[in-house]
Amino acid sequence: MTNLEDALGMMDALAGDEVAGTVPVKSVLDEKIHGHFAGAVVRKDLVKAVRGNAVVPSYVLEYLLGQYAASDHEATIQAGIDSVRKILATHYVNRNEHKFVKSEIRRKGRHRVIDKVTVTLNEKDDVHEADFENLQIKGVVIDDATVNRNPKLLVGGVWCICDIEYFHTDDPRAVPWILGSLKPIQVAGVDIEHFYEARKSFTTEEWIDLLVQSIGLNPEQFNDRGKLIALTRLIPFVERNFNVVELGPKGTGKSHTFSEFSPNGILISGGEVTVAKLFVNNASGRIGLVGYWDCVAFDEFAANRRADQNLVNVMKNYLANKSFSRGTSIYGAEASMAFIGNTTHTVPYMLKNSDLFDELPEAYRDPAWLDRIHHYIPGWEVAPIRSEMFSSGYGFVVDYLAEILRAKRTEDFSDKYKGYFTLDNSISTRDQDGIRKTFSGLMKLVHPTGEAAEGEIRALLEFAIEGRKRVKDSILRIDATMRDTAVYFRYSDKAGVWHEVATLEERQYPQLYRRAWSAVPGSGDESGVDGVGESPSPTPAVAERARHAELFQGHRDFVENQRGISFETLLLPYLAGATEIELHDPYIRLAHQGRNLVELLALIAAMKDPAEEITFKLFTVLDDDPDHEKKQLQMLTAIVQGAVQQGIKLDVAKDPGGHDRWIRTDTGWRINLGRGLDIFQKSDGGWLDFGSSRQEFRQVRAFGVTYIREED
Template sequence: MTNLEDALGGIDVLADAETTDTVPTKSALDDKINEHFAGAVVRKDLVKAVRGNAVVPSYVLEYLLGQYAASDDESTIQAGIESVRQILATHYVNRNEHMLVKSEIRRKGRHRVIDKVTVTLNEKNDVHEAEFENLQIKSVIIDDVTVKQNPKLLVGGVWCICDIEYFHSDDQRVVPWILGSLKPIQVAGVDIDHYYEARKEFTTDEWIDLLMQSIGLNPEQFNDRGKLIALTRLIPFVERNYNVVELGPKGTGKSHTFSEFSPNGILISGGEVTVAKLFVNNASKQIGLVGFWDCVAFDEFAANRRTDQNLVNVMKNYLANKSFSRGTSIYGAEASMAFIGNTTHTVPYMLKNSDLFDELPEAYRDPAWLDRIHHYIPGWEVAPIRSEMFSTGYGFVVDYLAEILRAKRVEDFADKYEKYFTLDSSISTRDQDGIRKTFSGLMKLVHPTGEASEEEIRELLEFAIEGRKRVKDSILRIDATMRDNPVNFRYSDHAGTWTDVVSLEESQYPHLYQRDWDAQPAENAASEGSAQTHPGTIPESESISSAEALETPAETTLVEGHRDFKAGQKGVSYESLILPYVRGAASITITDPYIRMPHQGRNLADLLSLLATAKDDAEEIDVALVTAEETRVEYKHNQLLMLKSIKDASDAVGVRLKVRFDDTIHDRRIEASNGWRIDLGKGLDIWQRPSDNPFDFGRNRQEFRIIASAFSVHYVKSLAKPGEENSS
C-alpha cells in the first residue's frame, strides 16, 4: 500500500517535462515592458524550456537567458535558448556526472564549469580553499583578492562560472585542481535612474503585474490582495532588518521566492541553523550568515522541534536591536529574516484551540520573540500552485530586480503615509515599527520614487497594519498579561475620520477570534469611541469534540438494515444516503477502488464538501481514502494530480484527507469512528455521467442526477458504544 505523497514523487518532474511549441501571445503590457526595459527583461516561461535536468536556482538560468535571450524577437529568443542549452550541456556539472567532467578537465587540461562554490580558510596552511558542490572537488587554492571581492563565498556559497585547470604532481599532498578564473553569476550593475524614469510610464496596476511576472507568477490568476501577499515576500530583500513569518498549507510557493529569486538571499533548513553558523563563530571570530546576506530565510521552520535556547536568545536580541553579542564583542548586521512553515490545521481550528503561531516550536512561542516579528503573511489565503499560475509573460531578469532592491535598502519610506494619515496613539512603538517597515517595503516595491496617491497609500498602510495586528492578537492569546494595555489598530485621515483595521480571519470568524475578554474592564475594551474587541484564550470548559458539535437528535433514529435503489431513479444524494450515519465521527475511512476519472473525483469532492459544511468551523475531521492506482500510464498522471487537487481543497476547510493506494481492494464501504459502517454496492459512483450542458441542474445538485444501475446500501452498527471513537 502506498500513499499519495509517495506516488506524487515524480509529478513535478513529469509536469516540468511537458513542453509546447506554442509561443505565448504577447499582451499590451508585455509590449510596454519590452519598450521601456529592453535588455533587462526575459520571457518567464523560457526558464522551464532551458532548465532540463540542471538543478540550479532560477536566477542562474535567467542570468544566462538575460545574456542571450533578453529580447521580444522570436528568432533571437530561439537562438538564445539554444545557446543557453548548449552552455548548460557543456559547462553545468551534474552531480552524478562529476567523474566524467573531472576526466574531461584532465584530458583537456582546462575546462569551464558552472557550479556552486564555497570557500573555507585553511588555518594550518594560511590559505583559502574552494570546494565545488557538484564537481565534488575541494581544497582548491583560491586567491585572497577574489575572496575579498566575493565574501559570500565564505558563507553559504555562490553559483559561479569557473575555469578549472588540471596539473598532476608526484607529491600526493598537492591537489591537482587549479582555479584559473571565477566569476559569480550576478548582474554587474544597474541604472537605477532609468528604473525610476521607466516606472513613470506604468500605472500602479501595470507595475504590480510587472513585478508579479518578474517573480514568475501570472497576475491574471491573483486578485489584488493575493498580489500584495506575493509581493510582501520581497520586502526582506528591499528592507533592512525586516522580520516576517509566513505559515500556511503545503504547496503554496512559500519558499520559492527565497530559494529561486535572488542571489542576495539564502534559504536554509530551520533545523540546521546554529549560533555559530547564523551569527558568529566564537573560535574563529568569523561572522555568520547575517553578515553577508540581505535575507536569511528559514524553511520548514514550524517542523523544527530541536531548539537551542541560546540561539533563541541571541536571535531575539538581533531581531529587536539589529545587533548581537558573542563573548566580549557586539556585532551589528542588516540581514532580514523570514520564517516559513507549514500549518496542519485550519484557521478556525487554530483560533478556537490556540493561536495562529500554533505550529511554531515551543521555544519560539515566547511572546518576547514573537513581538519582534513585523508582519505575519496569511499563507492559508494563498492557493496551491497550479500550472496556470506561472507566468508566460515578460518580467525583469530576477538578478536585475534583485540588484535594484538591494540598492534601495538604504532608503526609508516609513513616513510617507504621514502626509495623509495618522496612526492611533495607543499603538505601541514596537507595533508601529512593524507597520512602518512593512509599509516602507511595499512603497519601495510598488512606488519606488516614493510618490503615490492618497488611496494608493491607504491600501498599503491598511495591509501593513493588518499584518502586524495578526502578530499582536496572537501574542495576546499566548500572554494574558499583555492585555492590560489595549491597542486600537486604526488610523485617521486629516479630516479626523477613524478607520479600524481588522484581519480577514477576524471578519470571517468573529465568534472564534473575539473570545474570553470578560475579565478585561469594560472601559478598556474601547478607546475614543472605538468598539474593537481583542481575542482571548479559550476556556477548556468551552472545548467540544467533533461528535458533540455535530450530534443531532435525528441520529438516535438510525437503524441497521439495507436500502435498494433502481436504475433511472432520481432524488438520491449523499446528504440522505451517507451523511446521517457519519455525523459525529472524528475519523472516516472511504474504501473505493474506482476514484480515477474526473466525474469520480467530483463525487469524492462532493462528499468531502458535505462533511465540511456539516461540521463546526473550528473542528477538523480526518478522512482516509483507500483506492486503487490507475495502471494505464496515460491516465495515471491525471489521477494523481486530481487527487492532489482534491486533497488541497479538502485540507483547506478542515477535512484532512489522506490517500492510500491498495490494488488488492474490491469491496466498497465507508467506516466511521462513531461505530457505523456503510457497505456501498456501487461505491461513490452511482449516477450517470453528467451531461455536456453546463447548466444541467445535476451538476450542482445530486438529487437531479439519474442512478446509472441498480445497487444496494447496507448499514451496519459495530459493537463499539457511541462516542468510543478510535484514534486513527
C-alpha cells in the same frame, strides 16, 4: 507504481513540468514591458524550457537567458534557448556526472564549469581553498583578491562560472586542480534612474502585474490581495532588518521566492541553524550569515522542535536591535529574516484551541521573540501552486530586479503615509515599527519613486497594519500580562475620520477571534466563553448517540434513472459526528469520480464545526495507463490540498481489498456501497444543467447501499 503515498508525494515536482510547445501570445502589458525594459526582461516560461536536469536556482538560468534570450523576437529567443541549453549541457556539472567532468578536465587540461563554490580558510597553510559542490573537489587554492571581491564565497556559497585546470605532481599532498578564473553569476550593475523613469509609464495595476510576473507567477490567477501577499515576500530584499513570518499549508510556494529569486538571499533549513553559523563563530571570530546576505530565510521553521535556547536569545536581540554580542564584542548587521513553516491545522482550529503561532517550536513562542516580528503573512490564503499559476509573460531578469531592490535598501519610505493618515496613539512603538517597515517595503516595491495617490497609500497602509495586528493579537492570546492596555489598530484620515483595521480571519470567524480571554487555552481559566465554572452539558453527546440509533439499518436499492438521490441524504446522516472516516473505492480515477469525492468532502466540511478537524482516509487504486495515472495523481493531489484548507486531512493510500467499496466511521457505521461514489449518470449539460449544481436533479445508475451498525 505501487506505493500510492509516494506517488502523491511526487506530484509537486510534476506541477509545471511540461515545456510549452507553442509560443505564448504577447499581451499588451508584455509589449509595454519589453518596450521600456529591453535587455532587462525575459519570458518567464523559458526557465522551464532550458532547465532540463540542471538543479540550479532560477536566477542562474535567468542570468544566462538574459545574456542570450532577452528579446521579443521569436527567432532570437529560440536561438538563445539553444545557446543556453548548450552552455548547460557543456559546462553545468550534474552531480552524478562529476567523475566524467573531472576526467574531461584532465583530458583537456582546462575546462569551464558552472557550479556552486564555497570557500574556507585553511589556517594551517594560510590559504583560502574552494570547494565545488557538484564537481565534488575540495582544497582548490583561490587567491585572496578573488575572495575579498566576493565575500559570500565564505558563507553559504555562490553559483559561479569557473575555469578549472588540471596539473598533476608527485607530491601526495598537492591538489591537482587549479582555479584559472572565477566569475559569480550576477549582473554587473543597473541604471536605477532609468528604472525610475520607466516606472512612470506604468499604472499601479500594470506595475504590480510586472512584479508578479517577475517572480514567475501569472497575475491573471491572483486577485489584488493575492498579488499583495506574493509581493510581501520580497520586502526582506528591499528593507533592511525586516522580520517576517509566513505559516500556511504545504505546496503554496512559500519558500520559492527565497530559494529561487535572488542571489542576495539564502534559504536554510530551520533545523540546521546554530549561533556560529548565523551570527559569529567565537573560535574563529568570523561573522556568520547575517553579515553577508540581505535576507536569511529559514525553511520548515515550524518543524524544528529542538530549538537552541541560546540561539533564541541571541536572535531575539538581533531582531530587536540589529545587533548581537558574542564574548566581549558587539556586532551589527542588516540582514532581514524570514521564517517559513507549514501549518497542520486550519485557522478556525488554531483560533479555538491556541493561536496563529501554534506551529512554532515552543522556544520561539516566547512573546518577547514574537513581538520582534514585523509582519505575519497569512499563508492559508494562498492557493496551492498549479501549473496554470506560472507565468508565460515577460518579467524582470530576477538578478536585475534583485540589484534594484538591494540599491533601495538604504532608503526609508516609512513616513510616506503621514501626509494623508495618522496611526492611533494607542499603537505601541514596536507595533508602529512593524507597520512602518512593512509599509516602507511595499512602497519601495510598488511606488519606487515614493510618489503615490492617497487611495494607493491607504491600501498599502491597511495591509501593513493588518499584518502586524495578526502578530499582536496572537501574542495577547499567549501572554495575559500584555492585555492590560487597550490597543486600537486604526488610523485617521485628513478629515479626522477613524478607520478600523481587522484581519481577514477576524472578519471570517468573529465568534472564535473575539471570544473572552478566559476561554483561551493556557490563560489560566479555560472554563468557556459563556460562563465561569459551568460544566459542559452532556446533552449533545447523548442526543448524537440517540440520533444514530434511530438511523435506518439494512439494505436499500435504487433503480436506473431515479432522481432525488444525493450524498446529503444518502450518506451524510451516517457521517455526522465522526472524526475519522474511511472510504474504500478503487475507482477514484476519472474527473467525474474526483468530482464525486469533492462533493462528499464539501458536504462533510459544511456539516462540521469550522474549528474542528476530520481525518478522511481514502483507499483507491492507480490507473494502469501511465498517462491516465499521471492525471489521476494530479487530481488527487489537488483534492488533498483543497480538503486540508477546509479542515479535512485527506490521506490517500493503495486499496488492498480489490473491488469492494465501503465506508466506515469511528462512530460505528459501515456502509457498503455497490458502486462506490460513482452512482450518477453522465451528463453533458455543463453549467446550464441543473444537475451540475444539485445532485438530486441528476439521474442515477442502478445501485444498492447497505447500512450496518457495527457497535452501539
